[in-house]
Amino acid sequence: MTTADVRALRDLLPEGRVFDDVDVLEAHRRDRAGFCPAGTPAVLVRARSTEDVSTTLEWAHRNRVPVVPQGARSGLSGAANALDGCILLSLEKMDRILDIDVSEQVAVVQPGVVNGVLAAKVAEHGLFYPPDPGSRSISTIGGNVATNAGGMCCVKYGVTGDFVRGLEVVLADGRVMRTGRRTAKGVAGYDLTHLVVGSEGTLGVVTEVTVALRPAAAQPLTAVAFFPTIADAVRTVAGYLGEGYRPSVLEFMDRPTVNAVQKIADLGFPDGMAGMLLVQSDRGDAAPGELAAFEEVARANQASEVVVADDPAEGELLMQARRLVGDAHEQLGLTVLVDDVCVPRRNLVNLVEGLGRIAEQYRVQVLCAGHAGDGNMHPVVAFDSDDAKETVRAHQAFDAIMELGLDLGGTITGEHGVGHLKRRWLGEELDEAALSAQRAIKAALDPHNILNPGRVFPDQEEFTA
Amino acid sequence: MTTADVRALRDLLPEGRVFDDVDVLEAHRRDRAGFCPAGTPAVLVRARSTEDVSTTLEWAHRNRVPVVPQGARSGLSGAANALDGCILLSLEKMDRILDIDVSEQVAVVQPGVVNGVLAAKVAEHGLFYPPDPGSRSISTIGGNVATNAGGMCCVKYGVTGDFVRGLEVVLADGRVMRTGRRTAKGVAGYDLTHLVVGSEGTLGVVTEVTVALRPAAAQPLTAVAFFPTIADAVRTVAGYLGEGYRPSVLEFMDRPTVNAVQKIADLGFPDGMAGMLLVQSDRGDAAPGELAAFEEVARANQASEVVVADDPAEGELLMQARRLVGDAHEQLGLTVLVDDVCVPRRNLVNLVEGLGRIAEQYRVQVLCAGHAGDGNMHPVVAFDSDDAKETVRAHQAFDAIMELGLDLGGTITGEHGVGHLKRRWLGEELDEAALSAQRAIKAALDPHNILNPGRVFPDQEEFTA
Known part of the structure; x- marks a missing residue:
C-alpha cells in the first residue's frame, strides 16, 4: 500500500479506524504460534461495525491488497500473523453481546466478545456456553469460530461449531451475507455457517455470531x-x-x-x-x-x-x-x-x-x-x-x-487449526479431490485471494503486495 | 440419452447396473412430495459400489447428462423426482453397515442403509443413533444426509448433521473425496462434510457415511x-x-x-x-x-x-x-x-x-x-x-x-429440505450475497450443472437433455 492508498482507505472509514504507527503495527504482527513468519503490515484497521469491515474489504478487493483478520491473536497456528503489505483487520473492538434470548437459548454476539465474558454473562441467566478453549479468558468468539476451537468440555458437549447456529459474514468483495438461522433447526440452502467455521479467515470475515446455549449444568x-x-x-x-x-x-x-x-x-x-x-x-x-x-x-x-x-x-x-x-x-x-x-x-x-x-x-x-x-x-x-x-x-x-x-487414523489438528504452521501437512491428510474441492471453494468465494492468502493450503503462492 | 449412450454407459459398468425398462423407470420417477413435477428418466443406474457411482458421474459429466441421486425416495420436497432425460442414480443397493466401532462410538455405513436398521444394529452394542425422522423405518442414511433430516429426538440430541463425522463423496466429475474424520475432533481444512449434508444431491453423491453414536439412553x-x-x-x-x-x-x-x-x-x-x-x-x-x-x-x-x-x-x-x-x-x-x-x-x-x-x-x-x-x-x-x-x-x-x-424469524424448512417444492422461496429466506455465494459454490463443484440441476435454487434454468 502506498501512502496514497492509506489515505484513501482512511477517507473511506470513520475517524479512528486506520492506524499505521510502527509501534501499533509491531504490537499486532503475531499470534501465539511459534516458528511462523510474520510479515510487515501496511496498516491496522480497527473495525467498530459491520460497515467498517465491508468498506475495508470492498477497498482491498478492488485494490488486491491482502487482509489478515485478527481477534485476540491468541491462536496457535500463525493464521493471524501479518503478511507483508497487508491490512490487519482487527475485530477486537466489536465486542458487544447483542442479545441473550433465554426462551430460545441463543445469544447473538459480535466477534470480539471474549469467550469467558460470554460464558459468565449467560450464566447470569441460568444458561451455559460450553466451548472452553484453554485461552477462554482472553480469546474471542470470532477467533473461536475461525478455528472451530475446542476445549475441555468437548468430550461431553462438542466444539465451537456445534454451538454456532448462524453468522453474519462479510465476503471478500465487501458484500454482507447472513448464514444459518436463529431457530433450533433449518435446512434452507447449503450450510455456509459450518463452511465458514474453522476457515481461519480465508473465506470471509465474521461480524456477528449466533450461538446456541444450554441450561446451566450442575456444579461439577x-x-x-x-x-x-x-x-x-x-x-x-x-x-x-x-x-x-x-x-x-x-x-x-x-x-x-x-x-x-x-x-x-x-x-x-x-x-x-x-x-x-x-x-x-x-x-x-x-x-x-x-x-x-x-x-x-x-x-x-x-x-x-x-x-x-x-x-x-x-x-x-x-x-x-x-x-x-x-x-x-x-x-x-x-x-x-x-x-x-x-x-x-x-x-x-x-x-x-x-x-x-x-x-x-x-x-x-x-x-x-x-x-x-x-x-x-x-x-x-x-x-x-x-x-x-x-x-x-x-x-x-x-x-x-x-x-x-x-x-493411527487421526488428524494433524484437533482444534488449533492449520494456519501457517501445518499447511505443508494438509495435503498429507486430505486426498487430492478434497484438496481441489477446497481450493475451488476458496477461489469461488475469494477470486482475488485477498483473505488471509497463503494460510491453510499447502503450496499456495503467498500473496505479495 | 440416445440408445448408443445407454449402451456406452452399460458397457462401462458391471452387469446388472443399468435399467431402461419403462416399468422400472416409472416406479422410480417420484419421491413422496406432492405437487412436484417428475420428468421422464433415460435410465436407472443401481450402484453397488463407489466405483459404479464414480464411473456413472464421470460419464455423465463428460456427456453433460443430468443425474438425480435417489435413496428410498421417501423425501417430501421433490428433490429425488426424475428430470427429463436424466440418469436416476439409485444408492439403495449400497446398503451395508461397514463397521461399528464401539470404542470410538462411530459407525461407518453405505448410503442405502435404512435408518431404523442402523439404529437397531447399534443398539445391540449398547449404542444409540438418535436421528429419527418419521420415515426412519424406510428412509436411508444417504437420504437423511442429503436432507439433513430431523425427527422427534432433535429437541434433545440434534439433527442428522450433528451426528455426521465424515463422508465419502463422489464429485460431479467422478473423482472420489473423503471429508471429515473418524475422530471426535478435527479442523484440518474446510468443513466439506457439513457443506454436503443437506445439499440434496446437488454437490456430490455420498457413498459412505461415518456417524457418531452415543451410549444407549435409558428407556424413556x-x-x-x-x-x-x-x-x-x-x-x-x-x-x-x-x-x-x-x-x-x-x-x-x-x-x-x-x-x-x-x-x-x-x-x-x-x-x-x-x-x-x-x-x-x-x-x-x-x-x-x-x-x-x-x-x-x-x-x-x-x-x-x-x-x-x-x-x-x-x-x-x-x-x-x-x-x-x-x-x-x-x-x-x-x-x-x-x-x-x-x-x-x-x-x-x-x-x-x-x-x-x-x-x-x-x-x-x-x-x-x-x-x-x-x-x-x-x-x-x-x-x-x-x-x-x-x-x-x-x-x-x-x-x-x-x-x-x-x-416470525423462522425458516421455510426445518427438516424436509428445499428440493423442488420450496425453491421459489429460498430467495425469500436468504439474502442476495448468501444466495450468490451458494451458487458460486455449486458452480465450483459442479461446473456443468449435472447434479440434480434445478433443485434447491430459485430461477435456475432447469437442465434439459
Whole structure:
C-alpha cells in the first residue's frame, strides 16, 4: 500500500479506524504460534461495525491488497500473523453481546466478545456456553469460530461449531451475507455457517455470531487418578468411556507436565507416577456414581491412587493443574512446539508409546497433556533453540508426531487449526479431490485471494503486495 | 440419452447396473412430495459400489447428462423426482453397515442403509443413533444426509448433521473425496462434510457415511397433556424448556390431527380439547422428576388432563399416536400439502394463531402437528384437489404459511429440505450475497450443472437433455 492508498482507505472509514504507527503495527504482527513468519503490515484497521469491515474489504478487493483478520491473536497456528503489505483487520473492538434470548437459548454476539465474558454473562441467566478453549479468558468468539476451537468440555458437549447456529459474514468483495438461522433447526440452502467455521479467515470475515446455549449444568464433581504407566492411564480413558459414561471433562497429563505445573503451584501430587487423569461429572445427583465408576475402571488399570474432591472448590483447585499447563511450559526454560493430534481413542496407547520413541529418536524432550477423552493430545516438543541442530531435530520430531497421528487414523489438528504452521501437512491428510474441492471453494468465494492468502493450503503462492 | 449412450454407459459398468425398462423407470420417477413435477428418466443406474457411482458421474459429466441421486425416495420436497432425460442414480443397493466401532462410538455405513436398521444394529452394542425422522423405518442414511433430516429426538440430541463425522463423496466429475474424520475432533481444512449434508444431491453423491453414536439412553418415560386452546399448549412448551429441562421428545398435535389419528387407532384421548403435547424423558432416575415438572407447567397453562404412562409399553402406545400422523392424513379424504416451518419457540403462539387466520382467509383446512420443542411445525393444508379454485387457494395458504414463518424469524424448512417444492422461496429466506455465494459454490463443484440441476435454487434454468 502506498501512502496514497492509506489515505484513501482512511477517507473511506470513520475517524479512528486506520492506524499505521510502527509501534501499533509491531504490537499486532503475531499470534501465539511459534516458528511462523510474520510479515510487515501496511496498516491496522480497527473495525467498530459491520460497515467498517465491508468498506475495508470492498477497498482491498478492488485494490488486491491482502487482509489478515485478527481477534485476540491468541491462536496457535500463525493464521493471524501479518503478511507483508497487508491490512490487519482487527475485530477486537466489536465486542458487544447483542442479545441473550433465554426462551430460545441463543445469544447473538459480535466477534470480539471474549469467550469467558460470554460464558459468565449467560450464566447470569441460568444458561451455559460450553466451548472452553484453554485461552477462554482472553480469546474471542470470532477467533473461536475461525478455528472451530475446542476445549475441555468437548468430550461431553462438542466444539465451537456445534454451538454456532448462524453468522453474519462479510465476503471478500465487501458484500454482507447472513448464514444459518436463529431457530433450533433449518435446512434452507447449503450450510455456509459450518463452511465458514474453522476457515481461519480465508473465506470471509465474521461480524456477528449466533450461538446456541444450554441450561446451566450442575456444579461439577472432580476426581484425579495417578498411574504407574502412561499406557495404564490412556487405557482407562477408552475403558471408562466404552462403558457409556459421559464425563464433562477427561484430561490427561504426563509426569513431566505435572512436574512443570508443580513448579508454579504445589498441588501435592504424588511422585513415582507416570501420568494422571483428571475427570469431572456435571450430572448432579448422578455425578458421584459417575466418578465411582471412573475410580473402578482406573483401579482395574493399576491406578495407584484415586482422589475424589470433597467439594467444588477443591475440584476447581485440581482443575487449575490442567489450566496451568501452558504457563508451566515456560518453567522448562526451553522453547516449545505444541502439537495437536487427535486419534481414535483406542489408538491413544499407540500414540503415547510412539511419542516416547520419537523423543528418543530425535533426542528432544516430548511432554504430553491433552483432552484424552476426545483422543486429542497436545504433545509438546521442548528443546534448546540456541542449539541449531537440536532445533532441526525438534521440528523433525514435531512432524513425526503428525505423521504418527495420521498413521493411527487421526488428524494433524484437533482444534488449533492449520494456519501457517501445518499447511505443508494438509495435503498429507486430505486426498487430492478434497484438496481441489477446497481450493475451488476458496477461489469461488475469494477470486482475488485477498483473505488471509497463503494460510491453510499447502503450496499456495503467498500473496505479495 | 440416445440408445448408443445407454449402451456406452452399460458397457462401462458391471452387469446388472443399468435399467431402461419403462416399468422400472416409472416406479422410480417420484419421491413422496406432492405437487412436484417428475420428468421422464433415460435410465436407472443401481450402484453397488463407489466405483459404479464414480464411473456413472464421470460419464455423465463428460456427456453433460443430468443425474438425480435417489435413496428410498421417501423425501417430501421433490428433490429425488426424475428430470427429463436424466440418469436416476439409485444408492439403495449400497446398503451395508461397514463397521461399528464401539470404542470410538462411530459407525461407518453405505448410503442405502435404512435408518431404523442402523439404529437397531447399534443398539445391540449398547449404542444409540438418535436421528429419527418419521420415515426412519424406510428412509436411508444417504437420504437423511442429503436432507439433513430431523425427527422427534432433535429437541434433545440434534439433527442428522450433528451426528455426521465424515463422508465419502463422489464429485460431479467422478473423482472420489473423503471429508471429515473418524475422530471426535478435527479442523484440518474446510468443513466439506457439513457443506454436503443437506445439499440434496446437488454437490456430490455420498457413498459412505461415518456417524457418531452415543451410549444407549435409558428407556424413556412418556406423558401426554391436553389443553383447552392451542395457545396454552405451545406456551407450555416454551415455559417448560425455559426452565432448563431437556426432554428427549416434545411433540404437539392439534385436535383435527388427533381426531384423524383416532380413526386409525382409538387411543381414548378426550374430546373437548384443542391440542395435546406428548413428552418423553430418557434420563433414567431423573425422568419421573422431569415429567413431574412438565405436569406442573402444563397445569399452570390450563391443561385439562395430564397422563403419565405407567410403563414403557404404555408410553410406546402414546408415541404411536404421533407416528400415525402421516397415515392419518389419508383418513381425511382430502389432498394434503405438508409444510415444515420452524420458528423461535417464543413465537409458536403467533404461528399457530396465524395458521387459524390463514385457514379462514383461504377457506381450506389447516391441521397442525410437529416438533414443538424445536419450534418446527408441520402445518398441513388439506383440500379437495378436484376443485380447481380450492386447489389454488390451498397453494396460496401453503405459501402464506412460509411467509408467516419468515415473518416470525423462522425458516421455510426445518427438516424436509428445499428440493423442488420450496425453491421459489429460498430467495425469500436468504439474502442476495448468501444466495450468490451458494451458487458460486455449486458452480465450483459442479461446473456443468449435472447434479440434480434445478433443485434447491430459485430461477435456475432447469437442465434439459
